[in-house]
Each structure stands twice: as structure tokens, then as C-alpha cells.
Amino acid sequence: MNQFPFTPLVQRLPATIPFIGPETFERKTGRVFKARVGANESAFGISSKARQAMIDAVDGVGWYNDPENYDLRSALAQLYNLPMDHISVGAGIDDLLGSVVRAFLEPGQVTVASLGSYLTYHYHVAGFDGVSYGVPYRDDRNDLEALVDAVRETGSHLVYVANPDNPTGTWHTAAKLQAFLDALPKDCMCVLDEAYFEFAPDDSILPMLPHDPRVIRMRTFSKAHGMAGARIGYAIAHPEIVTALDKVRLHFNVNRVAQMGALASLGDAVFIQSVVQAVADGRAEYDALGRELGLPTVPSATNFVAFDCGTADRAQGILDGLIAGGVFVRKPGVQPLDRLVRVTVGSLEERVVVAEVLREVCKSH
Amino acid sequence: MNQFPFTPLVQRLPATIPFIGPETFERKTGRVFKARVGANESAFGISSKARQAMIDAVDGVGWYNDPENYDLRSALAQLYNLPMDHISVGAGIDDLLGSVVRAFLEPGQVTVASLGSYLTYHYHVAGFDGVSYGVPYRDDRNDLEALVDAVRETGSHLVYVANPDNPTGTWHTAAKLQAFLDALPKDCMCVLDEAYFEFAPDDSILPMLPHDPRVIRMRTFSKAHGMAGARIGYAIAHPEIVTALDKVRLHFNVNRVAQMGALASLGDAVFIQSVVQAVADGRAEYDALGRELGLPTVPSATNFVAFDCGTADRAQGILDGLIAGGVFVRKPGVQPLDRLVRVTVGSLEERVVVAEVLREVCKSH
Numbered sequence: 001m002n003q004f005p006f007t008p009l010v011q012r013l014p015a016t017i018p019f020i021g022p023e024t025f026e027r028k029t030g031r032v033f034k035a036r037v038g039a040n041e042s043a044f045g046i047s048s049k050a051r052q053a054m055i056d057a058v059d060g061v062g063w064y065n066d067p068e069n070y071d072l073r074s075a076l077a078q079l080y081n082l083p084m085d086h087i088s089v090g091a092g093i094d095d096l097l098g099s100v101v102r103a104f105l106e107p108g109q110v111t112v113a114s115l116g117s118y119l120t121y122h123y124h125v126a127g128f129d130g131v132s133y134g135v136p137y138r139d140d141r142n143d144l145e146a147l148v149d150a151v152r153e154t155g156s157h158l159v160y161v162a163n164p165d166n167p168t169g170t171w172h173t174a175a176k177l178q179a180f181l182d183a184l185p186k187d188c189m190c191v192l193d194e195a196y197f198e199f200a201p202d203d204s205i206l207p208m209l210p211h212d213p214r215v216i217r218m219r220t221f222s223k224a225h226g227m228a229g230a231r232i233g234y235a236i237a238h239p240e241i242v243t244a245l246d247k248v249r250l251h252f253n254v255n256r257v258a259q260m261g262a263l264a265s266l267g268d269a270v271f272i273q274s275v276v277q278a279v280a281d282g283r284a285e286y287d288a289l290g291r292e293l294g295l296p297t298v299p300s301a302t303n304f305v306a307f308d309c310g311t312a313d314r315a316q317g318i319l320d321g322l323i324a325g326g327v328f329v330r331k332p333g334v335q336p337l338d339r340l341v342r343v344t345v346g347s348l349e350e351r352v353v354v355a356e357v358l359r360e361v362c363k364s365h
Numbered sequence: 366m367n368q369f370p371f372t373p374l375v376q377r378l379p380a381t382i383p384f385i386g387p388e389t390f391e392r393k394t395g396r397v398f399k400a401r402v403g404a405n406e407s408a409f410g411i412s413s414k415a416r417q418a419m420i421d422a423v424d425g426v427g428w429y430n431d432p433e434n435y436d437l438r439s440a441l442a443q444l445y446n447l448p449m450d451h452i453s454v455g456a457g458i459d460d461l462l463g464s465v466v467r468a469f470l471e472p473g474q475v476t477v478a479s480l481g482s483y484l485t486y487h488y489h490v491a492g493f494d495g496v497s498y499g500v501p502y503r504d505d506r507n508d509l510e511a512l513v514d515a516v517r518e519t520g521s522h523l524v525y526v527a528n529p530d531n532p533t534g535t536w537h538t539a540a541k542l543q544a545f546l547d548a549l550p551k552d553c554m555c556v557l558d559e560a561y562f563e564f565a566p567d568d569s570i571l572p573m574l575p576h577d578p579r580v581i582r583m584r585t586f587s588k589a590h591g592m593a594g595a596r597i598g599y600a601i602a603h604p605e606i607v608t609a610l611d612k613v614r615l616h617f618n619v620n621r622v623a624q625m626g627a628l629a630s631l632g633d634a635v636f637i638q639s640v641v642q643a644v645a646d647g648r649a650e651y652d653a654l655g656r657e658l659g660l661p662t663v664p665s666a667t668n669f670v671a672f673d674c675g676t677a678d679r680a681q682g683i684l685d686g687l688i689a690g691g692v693f694v695r696k697p698g699v700q701p702l703d704r705l706v707r708v709t710v711g712s713l714e715e716r717v718v719v720a721e722v723l724r725e726v727c728k729s730h
Contacts, residue, residue, distance in 0.1 A: 003578065005522040005552050006609050010468045013612040023431040042427045054423045054622070058416060061594040061626070062407045064587075066388040091456060091596075091618050098615060103375045127613050157370040187370050213368065222429075229426040229621030244371055247378040248492050250463060251485075253456050256594030257419070257622050261426070 009107075009129050018119035022328040034326035035353040037344035040166070040196075040304045042226035044278050044347070046261070047271040050227065053264035057257040065259055067251035072263050076234060079266065080208045085239040088246070091231040091253045093195055093218045096245070098124040100191055100216055100235070103244045104158045105130040112150045113160035114142050116167065116334040118193060121160050137337055140298050140306070141170040144180040151188050159184065162193035164200045167332045167342045169300030171204045181212060192217045195233075196302035198224035198276055204301060213238040221258070223303055224275050225265045230258035279303045282345035289355050293362045295341075304344045307358075312338035314365055321361030327354055374472075374494050383484035387693040399691035400718040402709035405531070405561075405669045407591035409643050409712070411626070412636040415592065418629035422622040430624055432616035437628050441599060444631065445573045450604040453611070456596040456618045458560055458583045461610070463489040465556055465581055465600070468609045469523045470495040477515045478525035479507050481532065481699040483558060486525050502702055505663050505671070506535040509545040516553050524549065527558035529565045532697045532707045534665030536569045546577060557582045560598075563589035563641055565666035578603040586623070588668055589640050590630045595623035644668045647710035654720050658727045660706075669709045672723075677703035679730055686726030692719055 022039070026032055037043075046054075069089035077084035090096040097120060105111060107129035113121060115134030122132045133154050135146045142161055151159050161180075164171040172180075181190060192215050197205055206215070220233035232254055235245070265271070283297075286305040290297040295307040295318075309315035312335070319331045319341050331341045346354060387404070391397055402408075411419075434454035442449035455461040462485060470476060472494035478486060480499030487497045498519050500511045507526055516524050526545075529536040537545075546555060557580050562570055571580070585598035597619055600610070630636070648662075651670040655662040660672040660683075674680035677700070684696045684706050696706045708719060 004469075004603070004605055004609070005554065006468055007471050010609050010612055015608050015612060017432065017611065017616050019432065019616070021429065021432045023435060024433060027435065036428065039429055041429060044427075046423075046426060051423055054426065055420050057594075058411075058419045058423075058622075058626075061411060061419070062409075062591040063401065064386065064404055064406060064593045065596070067382065067384065067386045068389060070388060070392065091615070091620075094617055095615055103371055104369075106372050189370065226427040228429045229422075231430070231618060231620040238369070240369055243380050244369070244375050246382065247375055247380060250456070250460055251382050251384070252459050253596060253618065255456075255596040255620050255623060257423075258620060261423075 013126060018123040025323065025328065031326065033328040035346050035350040036328045037346040037350055037354060038328040038330045039228070040223060040302070040344045041228045042223060042275065042303065043345065043350060044226060044275045046226040047265045047268035049268045050225070050261040050265035054230070054257050054261040057260035061256055063256065064252055065254055065256040069254060069259060072259055072266070075263055075266050080236065082208065082211060082236065083239070085242055086211060086236055088235045088237065088242045088249070089254055090233055090235070090249065092222060093193060093220050093233040094120045095253060096218055096233060096235045097121050097191070099245045099249045101125055101128050101130060102248050103241070104189060110154040110156045111158040111160060112147055112154060112156045114147070116332045116337045117160060118162060118166055136335070137168065140168045140337065141165065142172065144172060144176060148180060148183045151184055157188045158191065159188055160191045160193065162195070163204065164196045164301035166195065166302065167306065167337065167340070168298055169302045169304055169306055170298060171200055171301040173203050174206045177206050181215065184214070188214070190215050194218060195220045195223055198272055199279055199303055200301035208236070211236070211238070216241060221262045221265060224272050225262070226275065227258065227261055227265065230261055231255065232258040232262045279345045282351060285351055286343060286345065289358065293358060295362070298340065304342055306340040306342045309339050309341055315339045315341050317365045318361055321365060322357055325357035325361060327357045378491060383488040390688065390693065396691065398693040400711050400715040401693045402711040402715055402719060403693040403695045404593070405588060405667070405709045406593045407588060407640065407668065408710065408715060409591060409640045411591040412630045412633035414633045415590070415626040415630035419595070419622050419626040422625035426621055428621065429617055430619055430621040434619060434624060437624055437631070440628055440631050445601065447573065447576060447601065448604070450607055451576060451601055453600045453602065453607045453614070454619055455598055455600070455614065457587060458558060458585050458598040459485045460618060461583055461598060461600045462486050462556070464610045464614045466490055466493050466495060467613050468606070469554060475519040475521045476523040476525060477512055477519060477521045479512070481697045481702045482525060483527060483531060501700070502533065505533045505702065506530065507537065509537065509541060513545060513548045516549060522553045523556065524553055525556045525558065527560070528569065529561045529666035531560065531667065532671065532702065532705070533663055534667045534669055534671055535663060536565055536666040538568050539571045542571050546580065549579070553579070555580050559583060560585045560588055561667035563637055564644055564668055569666060573601070576601070576603070581606060586627045586630060589637050590627070591640065592623065592626055592630065595626055596620065597623040597627045644710045647716060650716055651708060651710065654723065658723060660727070663705065669707055671705040671707045674704050674706055680704045680706050682730040683726055686730060687722055690722035690726060692722045
């Protein structure tokens with residue numbers, strides 16, 4: 001209808017959103033999930049240092065956040081041995097992805113990514129009138145060679161890769177990633193989403209130095225740091241890219257409580273190590289469960305595990321069964337990933353629930 | 366330079382940001398401000414209910430926020446006696462303004478607003494390649510008749526008005542606003558920024574019902590509710606506009622602590638009333654100070670007061686003197702407002718500092 005003078009793009013965009021929250025299901029069914037293991041939220045809490053910093057920050061919440069995120073950027077710069085003009089902080093990777101798409105993608109221009117990769121990236125691409133070109137996963141991993149081919153074929157200058165990957169959990173070595181970057185056309189930027197890097201083997205992390213100017217690395221406090229609801233993450237990029245993001249980003253979007261919490265959490269490496277260990281234990285438990293039930297798990301370097309249900313139909317049935325049984329999970333929607341059901345490593349208690357419900361569901365699927 | 370494939374728009378945009386935070390000054394000078402009265406932050410704290418809700422929320426910060434903001438939208442809908450599909454929640458009015466500009470303004474299209482009005486609105490307009498057409502203030506108030514003329518002249522379909530106004534503090538009656546809306550072309554939407562409405566006389570608030578589909582009202586928890594650092598605000602608009610915002614907004618941008626705090630604060634009308642009273646007392650004190658020093662104050666329906674320094678030069682001198690004296694304030698940059706210095710109503714203690722430093726500065730200006 002034409003009651004309102006919306007832009008043609010907004011009129012054309014679908015009224016769908018990338019991810020429906022578990023609260024929406026709960027409101028519809030009137031039942032609260034017994035295990036919330038569908039959004040890769042951390043089941044292992046936050047650092048006690050972060051907790052105290054956030055509680056203290058509540059009393060200062062009358063003041064705006066520092067729009068420069070100076071203290072956190074300083075701490076990150078020190079951690080990574082980079083000048084702080086390489087760091088941009090945003091309200092989670094979601095926010096930063098939007099700004100990056102906006103900075104690089106003209107209407108009609110193509111970006112390349114794996115088919116079935118992070119939906120919010122593609123939400124931004126569509127929202128800024130770009131075009132997503134999808135490359136199918138191969139063996140449940142990003143097909144780096146095919147991604148390069150697609151970049152060449154489409155003339156794209158923006159490619160998105162997550163390593164470790166979501167929603168599969170798989171990873172490539174740093175050496176393979178470097179070969180991928182070397183094979184990209186010189187004018188193609190790479191968004192490297194490292195949301196789960198804390199959980200990954202050391203040899204899968206691209207070295208931080210020397211900084212490759214074509215790579216925009218994205219990291220977050222939502223996963224290992226356990227602060228998804230605080231909304232804070234950061235990009236590591238060339239200073240000119242940071243400056244470009246400064247031209248379009250929302251300067252007051254990172255709340256003060258998150259700023260204080262992230263800074264404190266960054267200083268608690270012991271806590272992060274304990275989370276990484278707890279997650280590894282949980283993954284091993286899921287692997288064993290998968291073997292028991294004939295749902296082999298995909299090797300994961302993240303805080304979630306994808307169970308291979310063999311076919312999309314069976315995966316959908318198992319997903320529906322899990323949700324009906326009070327276990328919030330999600331699954332990829334496109335081939336060849338649509339045979340997977342992705343389950344976050346929950347707490348010990350949640351894993352007991354997952355195992356119980358999954359065993360029950362598998363009796364009829 | 367062309368090392369990076371930025372969009373032409375981003376290459377063209379200035380590397381400036383709308384508002385520099387007081388922290389930036391403090392880092393440059395190495396001195397902490399004695400009174401932070403430059404950003405209209407609330408000096409009167411948060412509701413004890415909101416405080417407790419936010420502290421409680423820290424322990425749940427491992428979970429993502431509800432992307433639908435369901436609970437807060439329900440509460441707002443009940444408060445305003447509107448269906449909840451009239452409400453969109455964002456990370457402050459700043460965030461919502463960006464989404465509105467994006468939903469309505471095509472590259473090259475013109476939006477009309479008062480010259481010197483809220484800088485972040487114009488930041489978004491430039492950032493989405495729109496054009497801001499500025500109408501000079503008249504008698505330090507939004508010149509509603511001239512705004513209508515400008516809309517007709519430019520063919521704009523988006524006009525921005527703040528009521529009460531920032532940075533002047535002045536207001537129009539609801540009757541005058543309604544006449545303004547009635548005079549607008551039928552295809553022109555009005556963004557009505559009501560960030561300060563709690564402080565304003567009842568007869569200046571446009572009735573909520575019947576809802577005028579052409580008006581997008583913006584309200585916030587940053588001012589009377591004292592939660593600027595939490596980053597949460599909302600728009601009240603026609604459901605089709607709410608749906609359009611849903612197509613472009615960042616769904617996980619409102620943090621969980623803010624969601625919980627805002628919901629609790631909304632239920633503490635007694636606290637808000639106490640803040641409004643404290644602010645009125647502080648305004649009266651600034652008015653007296655202005656009379657004493659020959660800096661007449663502009664009548665204000667907000668939590669700040671603009672002191673009229675007569676000329677832009679004198680205003681700049683007084684601003685510089687205040688900042689050098691440890692008082693963080695801001696001033697408008699364009700005529701005829703550039704003779705004003707805007708001072709937030711601080712706490713009792715801050716007002717003592719403001720009075721001392723301003724008296725001292727006025728001896729030499």
C-alpha cells in the first residue's frame with residue numbers, strides 16, 4: 001500500500017527477521033524451555049570481575065557511554081599489540097557487520113559467503129540493497145577455494161567467512177586461511193568472523209601481526225565471555241576502515257554497563273580458560289551422545305555441536321521433537337547443512353535434559 | 366586514497382562525529398570535570414526499582430535480549446492505551462532516528478528541520494545520503510509556519526521537530542503542533558522528538574489518541590528516567606511504520622539490562638515525578654543565576670537551560686571559560702542560537718559549582 005512514503009527498498013524488503021528469540025516460542029506455547037541451547041549463549045556465567053564491574057556501572061548509568069570506547073579499545077590494543085586505531089567497538093558483531101556492509105557495498109553489488117552462513121550478515125546485505133552470492137559448504141566446512149572462485153566470477157570486493165564456522169562448528173587452519181587470503185583478488189576485503197575463536201585450536205587462529213589490511217576481524221563478548229545480553233563486540237581492522245566505520249556507526253550504541261563489563265572480563269583470562277575447558281567437556285559429552293544415538297556430531301571448535309541427522313526431514317523432525325520437549329535449538333535451513341541440528345553446549349543440568357529429550361525423540365525419528 | 370573499496374558515499378562523508386563526549390576532553394586535559402552538565406544527562410539517579418531490576422539482570426546477561434522487546438512494548442502499549450504494534454523499541458532515540466531516516470529517505474531526498482536542531486538526526490540524514498534543509502529558529506523556537514513552507518518548497522516527505530525543543534528548551538502547545546500537522550502536505554511524515562516530554566507542561570503534549578498516522582513520536586529512558594548509559598528508547602508510530610522499522614533495525618541491539626531497567630522504571634511514576642520536580646527547582650535556580658549575571662535564560666520545558674550571552678563571541682568565551690573551569694557544557698553552533706550556552710540542570714552540588722564558575726567567568730566576559 002502507498003499510505004506511507006517508504007523508500008522502494010524498504011517496501012520491497014521482506015517483513016522477516018533473521019532470528020526468532022526463544023521468548024517468542026515461549027509466549028506462543030505458554031511453556032518455558034527447560035534448556036535454552038539454541039543461540040550459542042554461554043551456560044557458564046560471567047567473570048566475577050565482570051559481574052562486579054557491571055553492578056557498579058548500574059549506579060553510573062545516568063551518564064552516556066563514552067562514544068569512543070576509549071578504555072576498552074586501549075585494553076584490546078594492548079592485548080593484541082596493535083595501535084588502538086585498529087579497533088572499532090560495536091553493539092555486538094551484528095552491529096559491526098551492518099556498518100561494514102554499509103561502508104563497502106553499493107546497492108546491487110555482490111558479496112560472497114557460504115550458503116547458510118550467518119543470517120544476520122545477509123540481513124544487512126539485503127537491508128542495504130546488496131546481493132548475497134552463496135557458495136555451498138563442502139564436507140560441512142567453508143569451501144575456501146570455491147569462495148575465491150565465486151569472488152572472481154562475481155567481481156565481488158567483500159567476502160564473509162566465519163572461522164571457526166557457525167552453524168557447522170568446523171574450522172580451517174591459519175595456513176589454509178592465509179592461502180585463501182593470498183588467492184583473493186587484491187581489491188577484495190575479507191570479513192573474518194571470529195565470534196568463537198576462544199574455543200578453537202591455536203593453529204586455526206590467523207596471526208594478529210603483521211595485520212593484513214584486507215582482513216576485518218570480528219570478535220565478541222557474547223560467547224566465551226558470557227555477555228550476549230550486554231551487546232558488545234569489536235572489529236580489528238586497518239585504521240582507515242575504522243575511520244570509515246566511524247562515519248556511519250551509531251556512536252552512542254554501546255551501553256555503559258557493557259563497556260565496564262567487557263573491560264573487566266578482558267582482564268580475567270583464568271575465567272575464560274575455565275569456560276573453554278567446560279565447553280570442551282560438554283562437547284565431548286554431546287559427541288558421545290551422538291554416537292549412542294546414531295547422530296554423528298560434526299567436529300566443532302565452538303561452544304556448540306551440530307548433530308548430523310542424515311536427512312533434512314529427519315533433522316526437522318528431531319528439531320521439532322526437541323522444541324516440543326522443552327529444548328530450544330535451531331537448525332540450518334539450506335542444503336547440505338539442513339540435515340544438521342545445532343545444539344549449544346549447555347550447563348551440566350541442561351545437558352542432562354538435552355540427552356533425555358533427544359533419546360526420547362530418537363525413538364520415533 | 367583508493368586502497369580500500371569504500372562506497373563513494375562513505376569516501377565523501379566527513380570523518381566527524383555529532384557529539385564529542387566529555388571523556389574526550391578529560392583525556393586531553395588530564396582533568397576530570399567538576400560538573401558534567403553538557404549532555405542533558407540526569408543528575409537525579411534512577412528509580413530504585415530500575416536499579417534493582419538492572420542489578421538482577423546482570424546475572425542473566427549470558428542470554429540475548431528479547432529481540433521483540435515484548436514485555437516493554439506491552440507495558441508501553443498499556444500505558445498509552447494503544448495496541449503494541451504501535452511501539453518500536455531501539456537503543457535510544459539515536460538508533461530509532463537512523464532507522465526512520467533509512468525507511469523514508471532515498472539518496473538525494475530532502476528532509477526539513479530547524480537549523481541547529483539535533484545533530485544526530487542530521488548525521489543519519491547525511492549518512493544515508495539524504496539532504497538536510499534547515500529552517501532558522503525564530504525567537505528561539507521552532508518556526509512551525511516556516512517549516513511547513515519549507516516542506517512545500519522542497520517537496521520533502523519527512524520533517525523533524527523536537528517538542529520540547531533541544532537545544533533551546535522551548536516548546537509549542539499541542540494546539541499549535543496540531544495546526545502544524547494539519548498544514549503539512551498529506552504525504553509528509555513528521556518525526557516528533559519528545560525526549561524531554563516528562564518535563565513539559567501538559568498542554569504541550571500532543572494527545573496520544575486518536576493516533577495520527579503521519580506522526581512518529583520518539584521517547585527515551587535517557588532523560589527523566591536517568592538511564593542515558595543504558596541506551597533504550599522507543600517510537601510510537603503506525604503499525605505499518607513499526608513493520609518497516611523491523612525490516613531494517615538491528616534486532617539484538619537493545620541490551621537485556623536496559624530492557625529490564627526500563628520496564629521497572631516505567632512502573633515508578635512517583636520517582637519520575639520527583640525528578641521532574643527537582644529539575645523544575647534547578648531550572649528556577651539557573652533562571653535566578655542568569656538574572657544575576659545579565660545572562661537571561663530561555664524559558665525551558667526540559668532538564669536544561671540555555672543562557673543567552675547576547676553574541677556568539679561572548680557565548681564562545683563563556684563556554685570556553687566554563688570548560689576551563691571544570692564545567693562540561695555545550696552550545697549550539699549556528700545562528701541565531703549560537704549566542705546560547707546550554708547547561709543541564711545538575712545536582713545541588715553541581716549547581717553550586719556551575720554558579721561559582723559562571724560568576725568567575727562573567728567577570729572577564
